[in-house]
Amino acid sequence: MSNIQEQERQYIINTYNRQPGVNPLLVKGEGALAWDEEGKRYLDLLGGLAVNAVGHCHPRVVKAVQEQVATLIHTSNLYYTAPQVELARILVEQTFGGRVFFANSGAEANEAAIKITRKYAGLTQGPGRFAIITAERSFHGRTLATVTATGQEKYQRGFEPLAEGFRYATFNDLDSFARRVDRETAGIMIEPVQGEGGVYPAEAGFIQGLRELCDRENLLLIFDEVQCGMGRTGRLWGYENYGVKPDIVTMAKGLGGGLPIGVMLAREGVDATFKPGDHASTFGGNPVVCRAAVEVLKILLEEPFLEQVREKGELFKNGLLKLAKGYPGLVREVRGLGLIMALELAVPLASAVQRRCQERGMLINAIGENIIRFLPPLVITVEQLEQAIDELEQVLKEAEAGEPS
Numbered sequence: 001m002s003n004i005q006e007q008e009r010q011y012i013i014n015t016y017n018r019q020p021g022v023n024p025l026l027v028k029g030e031g032a033l034a035w036d037e038e039g040k041r042y043l044d045l046l047g048g049l050a051v052n053a054v055g056h057c058h059p060r061v062v063k064a065v066q067e068q069v070a071t072l073i074h075t076s077n078l079y080y081t082a083p084q085v086e087l088a089r090i091l092v093e094q095t096f097g098g099r100v101f102f103a104n105s106g107a108e109a110n111e112a113a114i115k116i117t118r119k120y121a122g123l124t125q126g127p128g129r130f131a132i133i134t135a136e137r138s139f140h141g142r143t144l145a146t147v148t149a150t151g152q153e154k155y156q157r158g159f160e161p162l163a164e165g166f167r168y169a170t171f172n173d174l175d176s177f178a179r180r181v182d183r184e185t186a187g188i189m190i191e192p193v194q195g196e197g198g199v200y201p202a203e204a205g206f207i208q209g210l211r212e213l214c215d216r217e218n219l220l221l222i223f224d225e226v227q228c229g230m231g232r233t234g235r236l237w238g239y240e241n242y243g244v245k246p247d248i249v250t251m252a253k254g255l256g257g258g259l260p261i262g263v264m265l266a267r268e269g270v271d272a273t274f275k276p277g278d279h280a281s282t283f284g285g286n287p288v289v290c291r292a293a294v295e296v297l298k299i300l301l302e303e304p305f306l307e308q309v310r311e312k313g314e315l316f317k318n319g320l321l322k323l324a325k326g327y328p329g330l331v332r333e334v335r336g337l338g339l340i341m342a343l344e345l346a347v348p349l350a351s352a353v354q355r356r357c358q359e360r361g362m363l364i365n366a367i368g369e370n371i372i373r374f375l376p377p378l379v380i381t382v383e384q385l386e387q388a389i390d391e392l393e394q395v396l397k398e399a400e401a402g403e404p405s
């Protein structure tokens with residue numbers, strides 16, 4: 001065990017279950033590649049869990065951050081800073097109008113969405129409207145409210161009493177959502193592509209139906225795009241795949257180029273619900289993070305970046321489908337959109353496959369016993385994706401022969 005691994009056990013609370021000798025100690029990254037302390041190179045298909053959207057240490061992000069760090073690192077939100085306003089302007093122009101609130105993580109962005117939804121419903125429809133319907137298998141964060149919004153009991157156990165005011169319905173089942181609406185309902189929150197739950201894209205009819213349901217019942221529709229936004233699906237926002245706009249969208253992960261950020265954007269009319277003093281964040285909209293995010297958005301918006309993400313997503317999906325065909329006893333399903341993809345195994349070997357890929361120099365993510373998730377940097381090359389498919393094929397071949405276990 002290296003010194004760092006020993007110290008990690010001694011000083012850091014064990015919430016991530018890192019294993020010495022199994023989880024590498026990473027020291028450097030560039031594009032879709034990362035290196036450990038022994039100089040071993042990894043093809044990174046985990047991408048910091050969708051954070052490294054423009055790749056590790058993108059030179060333009062590095063330059064923007066270096067310039068800003070040397071000029072002004074932080075001020076209070078009592079003062080104006082230019083990077084914050086520039087980022088907000090780009091986000092508003094690239095979505096559906098309205099205004100933004102800046103936070104530091106996905107969970108905080110969702111907290112802001114929950115709070116503004118409750119206040120808006122109370123103001124527009126009277127007291128007693130506070131409930132938000134979310135989907136089973138969803139993931140919205142780990143704060144007390146967002147873990148309650150998360151439709152998975154395993155994340156909630158032990159932390160009761162949970163926050164009040166959340167109801168659950170079945171993803172991709174419009175009737176299930178419609179049945180949950182009552183006089184307490186204020187809004188509906190979903191991920192257009194469920195990420196942590198195992199990569200399940202919403203069906204177009206479901207999303208369109210939710211929009212109609214919300215319009216009919218005067219509910220706010222919230223899309224949590226913390227994972228599936230920022231170009232991940234090959235469109236800047238996941239909702240663009242469905243031709244449906246929400247009232248509120250939340251963003252985080254890939255937006256900061258590796259720095260912590262969270263954004264809650266509310267459409268015009270809803271945005272004015274928050275008044276001075278209603279909500280705040282000391283670090284929210286920090287100038288360094290905002291400079292990084294402005295650069296990330298400029299990169300994502302340069303043609304043909306997103307078109308290439310769609311093409312690479314297609315190529316990767318076809319490669320995975322070929323594996324599914326070649327190994328029908330091992331692979332049950334291929335799912336995803338753009339460069340958020342999953343391979344569902346027919347056998348509980350996800351961790352073993354993840355470990356074997358890592359030994360071979362490739363980082364992937366096992367969800368539960370059966371699902372392998374891929375969230376590569378969007379800048380990954382076609383050659384690197386082809387290499388990833390070859391590596392996976394070798395590992396599946398070994399698995400078929402009973403080798404990784």
Ligand SMILES: Cc1ncc(COP(=O)(O)O)c(C=O)c1O
Nearest residue numbers: 105106107139140141195226227
């Ligand atoms: C869809 C979604 N929402 C919210 C979160 C929480 O984000 P954070 O870990 O930045 O709080 C995540 C994290 O995985 C997520 O995937």
